[in-house]
Amino acid sequence: MNNNGTFSERLKKLMGDDSRAEFAEKCNISVGALRNYLNDGMPSADKALRIARLFNVSIEWLIEGTQISKLNKAQSVDFITIPRVNVHLAAGGGSLNGDNIEKLEDIPFTKSFLGGKLGRSTAEGLIILTADGDSMDPLIADGDLVMVDKKRNTLSDGVYAFVYGGLARVKYLRPTIQGDVELISQNPIHKDELLKRSDLEDFHIIGKVVWCGHRFT
Numbered sequence: 001m002n003n004n005g006t007f008s009e010r011l012k013k014l015m016g017d018d019s020r021a022e023f024a025e026k027c028n029i030s031v032g033a034l035r036n037y038l039n040d041g042m043p044s045a046d047k048a049l050r051i052a053r054l055f056n057v058s059i060e061w062l063i064e065g066t067q068i069s070k071l072n073k074a075q076s077v078d079f080i081t082i083p084r085v086n087v088h089l090a091a092g093g094g095s096l097n098g099d100n101i102e103k104l105e106d107i108p109f110t111k112s113f114l115g116g117k118l119g120r121s122t123a124e125g126l127i128i129l130t131a132d133g134d135s136m137d138p139l140i141a142d143g144d145l146v147m148v149d150k151k152r153n154t155l156s157d158g159v160y161a162f163v164y165g166g167l168a169r170v171k172y173l174r175p176t177i178q179g180d181v182e183l184i185s186q187n188p189i190h191k192d193e194l195l196k197r198s199d200l201e202d203f204h205i206i207g208k209v210v211w212c213g214h215r216f217t
Contacts, residue, residue, distance in 0.1 A: 008038045010062060014055045027051050028106055053079045053108050080114055081106035082147065084128040089161050089170040091133040091140055107145075118149075118210055125151035125207070129161060131170055135190040145213035146170060152208035155181070161206040164195070170209060 015023045024034045029047060037043055042063075043051070052059045056078055060066045086102045107128055114120045131144045139159070140146060148161045160173045171193075172184040179197035195203060 005065060006040060007042060007063065007065075008040050010065060011037055011051075014051070014057070027054060028103060050081075050106060054081055054106070078111040079108040080111055080123045081108050082123045082126045082128055083107075084130075084145065087129045087168055088132045089129050089146060089168050091131045091136040091142070091170050120149075125149055126210075127207070129168070129170075129206075131212075135185040135187050136170060136172075137187045139186045140170060140209075140212050141214060143215060146209055147211035147213075148207040149210045150207035152210070153205045155205060159209040161209060163204045163206060165202055168206065 018026065020031055020034055024031045027050065048063055049059055052062045083103045084105050084107050086104055127148050127150060129146050129148060131140045131146050132142060134142050146161065155173060155175050157174050159170065161168065161170050172186065174182040174184060176182060181195045181200065183193040183195060185192060
């Protein structure tokens with residue numbers, strides 16, 4: 001028998017001062033599921049792994065209370081999770097998004113990747129959306145996962161996620177000296193667009209695209 005308590009006791013250590021609702025939301029589980037775990041119920045393997053990665057503990061410690069060896073500690077990798085939500089960015093065709101934004105899952109990235117590739121040490125302001133359509137192909141293909149930095153919402157030349165006319169979209173944006181905004185497609189079969197300065201009242205930047213998970217078909 002280990003000396004690190006029960007699973008529910010280890011879970012309470014991870015909860016700290018969080019309320020049950022706060023901790024459940026952080027772990028992307030229901031409050032009812034959390035209540036079950038705190039009463040010595042056990043999570044499924046995928047939920048346990050998600051919690052372990054979120055709090056940077058080993059799955060062995062979380063489930064069994066066993067300590068990993070020094071070698072494993074040295075080899076362990078720190079992960080930062082970024083939420084993927086049910087927003088689809090129209091990249092050509094596409095559909096109008098609903099008003100309710102729901103988190104679908106947390107996607108883990110290593111701290112070394114975020115720091116080395118994106119210059120980020122935290123996931124603050126980062127969100128992952130899904131591209132719909134082919135107007136940004138081959139840069140962004142239909143169905144690609146698109147990481148957006150909501151803190152980078154000042155317009156300059158670059159690829160941005162934005163909302164116009166109630167539709168979430170992704171395009172290469174180029175501001176003009178007249179105050180208009182060019183919407184540029186990467187796929188030559190799609191025409192570029194021009195949003196006049198007078199049209200920008202209904203234009204809102206979500207954030208700059210900083211990474212794309214491109215899939216091969």
